[in-house]
Amino acid sequence: MLENKVVVITGASSGIGALTAKKLSQQGAYVILTGRSEARLKEAVSGMPGKYETIQMDIGNAEEVKAVVHDIEARHGVIDVLVNNAxxxxxxxxxxxxxxxxxxxxxxNYMGIVRTxxxxxxxxxxxxxxxxxxIASIAGKMGIAKSSGYAASKHAVLGLTNSLRQELRGTGITVSSVNPGPIDTPFFDQADPSGQYVKNISxxxxxxxxxxxRIVHLIKKRKEELNLPRSAAAGMRIYQLFPRLMDKVLYRWLDMK
Incomplete structure (x- = not known):
């Protein structure tokens, strides 16, 4: 199903981006890994099982993004999937x-997705x-203490995703959001340098x-939304129904940073 599909991934030099690239490559996709650091991209493709290429690209530079996309289209003729992961x-x-x-x-987190x-x-x-x-976050649906800037950016991502999904109905283009909770990746090296938060929620x-x-499965099935883990997804739905009540009940439990 993914054989020879051209998949572009931003922020693919480490973490979920790099791992998803490898798993897509295992499924036969032609994976194009992009990121700001050429050296880190080379490390990320170590052991890549299938076809791939790496392209240095700064999602903060709109002209550079346009030039890279133009080059990809010129050489491959198609872009089947864009994974906005950075x-x-x-x-x-x-x-x-x-x-x-x-x-x-x-x-x-937000304008990078707009540009790409x-x-x-x-x-x-x-x-x-x-x-x-x-790639958004559970934080985009339910903000918690000490994550106001991050949660706000992910709220923006979800607002964009949901609006664009409606705008593109009937075009043949699927717009999907992935909303994960905490993942054991280098993300926390910067987000939580003390390690206290990760320890509290290990x-x-x-x-x-x-x-x-699960991201690969979403792409294969062209699903429109994925919330992880399932327990957090269920809790989030309850929170959205009863926000004031859940704030009172959960605020101490959620403040673990």
């Missing part, structure tokens, strides 16, 4: 965070098919292999 988080008290931190997280999607979407519209997969942290497998 992003980062920093967990800190709202008043301790400089405004520039909010701005940068929004620029990377605006570059790739015309290609998909022209070919009449495709899938855009935005029982809840998902294995990267599990998450990457």
């Amino acid at each position: 992003g980062y988080g920093v967990f800190e008290n709202f008043l301790d965070a400089p405004p520039e931190r909010f701005q940068d997280m929004m620029d990377v 999607t605006q570059a790739v979407l015309p290609v998909m519209l022209k070919q009449g098919f495709g899938q855009i997969v935005n 029982w809840f942290v998902m294995k990267p292999d599990y998450v990457a497998d």
